[in-house]
Amino acid sequence: MKKMRRNSDRNKRSTGRLGLSVRGRWSIAALCLALLMAMTALAGCGSATKEETGDGEDEADSVNTIATVNYIPTEKIEGSTLYVEKVENLADDFILGMDASSVISLENSGVTYRNFDGEEEDVFQILAENGVTHIRVRVWNDPYDEDGNGFGGGNCDVDTAIEIGKRATQVGMKLIIDFHYSDFWADPNKQMAPRAWEDMEIEEKTEAVYEFTTEALTAMKEAGVDVDIVQVGNETNGAMCGETIWFNIQYLMQAGSKATREVFPDAMVALHFANPETAGRYADYAKKLDYYDVDYDIFASSYYPFWHGTLENLAEVLSEVAETYGKKVMVMETSYAFSGEDYDFSGNTISDDSTTIVKDYPFSVQGQANSFRDVVDTIANETTNGIGVVYWEGTWISVGGSSWEENSALWEKYGSGWASSYAAVYDPDDAGKYYGGCAVDNQAFFDTDGNPFESLRIFNLVRYGNEVELKADAIDDVTLYVDLNGTVELPETVDAVMTDNSRQAVEVTWDITDEEIEAMYAGGVNTYTVTGEAAGMTATCYVAMIEYNFLTNYSFEDGDLTGWSVTDNAAADELYVEDKVTDSLTGTCHMHFWSEAQNTVDFDLEQTVEELPTGTYKYSISIMGGDAGDDQEVYAYVKIDGEIVATAPMTITSYGEWDTGTIEDITYEEGQEITVGIHVRCQGTGSGAWGKIDDALLNSAAE
């Protein structure tokens, strides 16, 4: 094989295997196909590396030859309008992959894809032409009901994976095979055994994993699929194939790994996990894998930037595994939205309505490319032994109908939605209830008609850079808090997000009348959306009419305890202001507490206000958390001149369940000292009481 750009040690090592997979007996049909493809390539593609493989040697009768034309460019694609800062030190064999598991179902549903010249073309060729090096495909054991109706999500069984594998191999890409060891989706919330294995004890199930993996991989090998990585389990966060203890899970992983070593001795074995943002999670998994001596090469992570913490944290937790155990690491799934819209009448994982996600890039084609570029940079330059990044389902677009009903008919028939109603026989509570279409059509690299976005070229340009002139790509939203007795003053400039994700102030013209502003004063506590025009784009200002809050740093947005004082009565392990949008009631910060041992959460958080006008006031504060136990004493309180005059009981229940303690009718006279606070004492269940406090409000009460 002459993969020209692949001149690293790893490639040298794998030459033998590549030779094996492409040799074999040439059939007349294969020869014709090869000639046809070579002619097509010569006619249509000037810059790609063209190569035919197969030397006609008889090696194994059962191994087919796939005629390969490598379309992956070895030079920069010129002429793109996409801004790309080059990722330095990117190894020639750095994996820039794409999961494209739903393609066959989409094509069966009538979806077609076009290249940048607007010509209909094989989607795998389009991906290769733009620099995608690997195609990832998931494998479910049996995603069909008894009547042969597919569960959806691409109906990805072994045969589907082989079909995808052959097509990707034909155009020069390698395969990452993603075994879920389930009949449908496996992820951190769901690791169901296939129906055929449900009643098996662990010994039998281990054998089943070995047999299934061996047979599937052998079939792929016989079909000539160029397998580079085999993933044993998908997002196996402490569960896999119905097993929930590591003593059992490791047997299954060992079985999948053993099968891989035997069928594809030069392929790498990957294990795949999610939620790098959870402190200690990956270190714990890696330690267990080491303890059980599980044979694997790659510790892989999902990284969805809107949910999974910072890139710095990702690099840190993966590097720790790489350095401690000598493993390779990579991002096996990532994505970002090119827009906040939905295109197929079936809601998406992230959208303009998402309120608790981290949005470090605008939802735009450029933002999608920048996000991917930064993940690649992090794995290549900030992470020890980082070998690649795979984008998840960048080809999953709408099936194109003009109504939910029209699309649903296609999802049901061809499995092109995330789940069909037929999945109810296997997963009645989730897929069986909420089946529907594509949840990531706003994260694809193609529009609804199958035309590629400029961002697809990131797979090539990330190696070379493309620092075209900066321009404004999006406008940051503005939020304005105005006291009901204050004045609405809309800003004269807003921040434009430039194509390199930097900010520049630009002038804005708001579309609002004096009458509309008057109505805001009259409307009480309320939030209004004002739009305007800036740098040729729509600017948005949210005007929140609020009651004046006499507390400083009421939502902890200063990022510290400015204005507040803490009395820690029992030495909690963690007690500080945390910046984490997903755990905050509003804004991005909140007061965080956690303690591992029982009876070590016992503290008061309070703020004293000076110079309040005489009058009647109300006070409220909110808390949420978990593992607090039944023995808890949590209340909001008000002190006048150091004496508690009123309390409001509160309860810590579970994640996301905020409880607000409110104290009304607080009488205050000038000259007094008023202090408001929250008292938290809980025994804890023994696994670490924790919680979050946010949004303390001290307002003047109505007359």
Ligand code: CA
């Ligand atoms: Ca959708």
